[in-house]
Amino acid sequence: MLGALWLGLPPATPVTAQEAGWLDDLKQDIRSAARKEKIAGAALVLVDRNGPLLTMTMGYADRKAKSPFTETTRFPYANLTHLVTAIAAMQLVEDDRVSLTASLTEVLPEARFTSRFSQTTGPVLQQLLSHHSGLPSNVLAGYYQPEPPSALAPLPELYLASPPGQIYGYSNLAYGVLGHVVERRSGLTYRDYVQQRILTPLDMSHSGFGPHPNDSRGHDKRRRVEPDVYASNLAALGLRGSIVDVGRLLTFFLSRKESNVLSLAAREKMGTPQNLDVPLDLDNRSGLGWQLTNTEGFTVDRVWRVNANTLNFRENIIVLPDQGLGLALVANSANGIDFVVDESRHILDRWLEETAGIEPPDREKKALPDRIPLPGDALPSAMATSYVSPVGLLEFEGKPERYKMTMMGRSFRATVRDDGWYELAYRLLGVLDIQFSIMEEILVRPVQLADREALLARYQGQSFLLGTALPPQVKTAAGAYLPPSGRYEIVNPDFFSDRLKLKTVQLEVENGRLFGEYKLPVFISLKPKIPFIPGPGANQFYIPGLGTGLGERLVFDPESQEFQFAGYRFTKVR
Secondary structure (H helix, E strand, O other): OOOOEEEEEEOOOOHHHHHHHHHHHHHHHHHHHHHHHOOEEEEEEEEEEEEEEEEEEEEEEEOOOOOOOOOEEEEEOOHHHHHHHHHHHHHHHHHHOOOOOOOOHHHHHHHHOEOOOOOOOEHHHHHHHOOOOOOOOOOOOOOOOOOOOOOOOOOOOOOOOOOOOOOOOOOOOHHHHHHHHHHHHHOHHHHHHHHHHHHHOOOOOOOOOOOOOEEOOOOEEEEEEEOEEEEOOOOHOOOEEEEHHHHHHHHHHOOOOEEEOOHHHHHHHOOOOOOOOOOHHOOOOOOOOOOOOOOOOOOOOOOEEEEEEEEOEEEEEEEEOOOOEEEEEEEOOOOOOOHHHHHHHHHHHHHHHHHHOOOOOOOOEEEEOOOOOOOOOOOOOOOOEEEEOOOOEEEEEEEEOOOEEEOOOEEEEEEEOOOOOOOEEEEEEOOEEEOOOOHHHHHEEEEEEEOOOEEEEEOOOOOOOEEEEOOOOOOOOOOOOOOOOOOEEEEEOOOOHHHOOEEEEEEEEEEEEEEEEEEOOOHHHHHHHHEEOOOOOEEEEEEOOOOOOOOOEEEEOOOOOEEEEOOOOEEEOO
């Protein structure tokens, strides 16, 4: 029954008999991959500057109800909402209602934020749009809820996780703030503004906010997930729509024609790197709403992309502006990440080869160059004992030629190469080496970068900041309070924490340092270890380090033996 519902719709433009052969092969490859990965339903659109070239829908929108996934089936746009919010902000810039260099406090005087840095004003609009605001990534409590929000959430208390402009730090919270900027400077609600100024003019008639009878349901493999939930951050994650509408949005960005929605110059600016003067970003590039780093390894000069994921949907959006191609692939299954990433690469590789003669990279080749120079002003450095990274503490022990690296409770072997980079291998039970495919493509090495002891990662020919050395222990002031070691249980669980199986956090004080540890619900349970350092406020502690998720704040209440983190409250139980 499922096989009968895997529908391949023909390209919108005529093709020759020769082209039809490889297109049929390509569509069959996509269907086979979806079945292999046990995807409940999926949709694909490939467009050029004039409109759709290929549209496919596959499987079920709701497997329990046996309803097929069609061209007009709606799904959560998730992070693709960022693009729509960025268009709205750029429209206000073009209308002279706001400037990209206007500070947050200038646009929203009621916004209140705290900072442990010397920063005295909020981030500017350009930094909010390019994920350099310094604001935390998310307020996780209430991240998803059973009822759709009817309006933007009130501005939360804001604090800076890092100085604005210092480093890329992905932030849905920043895009929630941008929603308030849109409302303040347009005089309309965010929903009305987006509908009137973007969705209707672009003929995105199957897109909007809130539930709709044609919505797809989320699945875990092929089992429908209950209940259906909605993102609480309307301006960052709240939009829903169809694969046809996403195709119209991508065609709008690819078009060389002027538009009353947004000028060609403004669209091009959104796809222009905004962080070329940020040394700590290394090869990571971000535009306004777009991510610009070519981590897919395409053999073209420019790539604009959005990785859009919710709890139960996986989406990949890629635009190759110079080749005039845009792709969106969505799966309504939580297990669909490999499907959308691998098939997006496969589709564009094949299309570029067949239509433009552009040879695809050898994606099966795992060998890395024998010598890789250091980027920018980086200098060689000895390996530190511990680095703070977005995945927790990375700890090294052993000799320089071969280290044991511990990450999230698992052991890895790090073997040095002649050029100072280290190859990684996973060590099952700490003894048996196993090479996962991605490990064969990643190198790490210690460097001195911008006066910091840093750990670089090398992937797809590009360098990224993986972590910075755990700072020396700050001598605790006499009488200063450290939370007691023990197990802390969540007080305000919600759907998001339940889905993550986040019930308890272990706090430990080791040699005067505070660490937090929790389990991640994956195939082999992982246990990130998070360091905290004392902050300037009473009983406040911060994750040290630079980048996404770092600089987040923990506030402890000695009287109640509770702490707050990302909106969740935990109380000591043992």
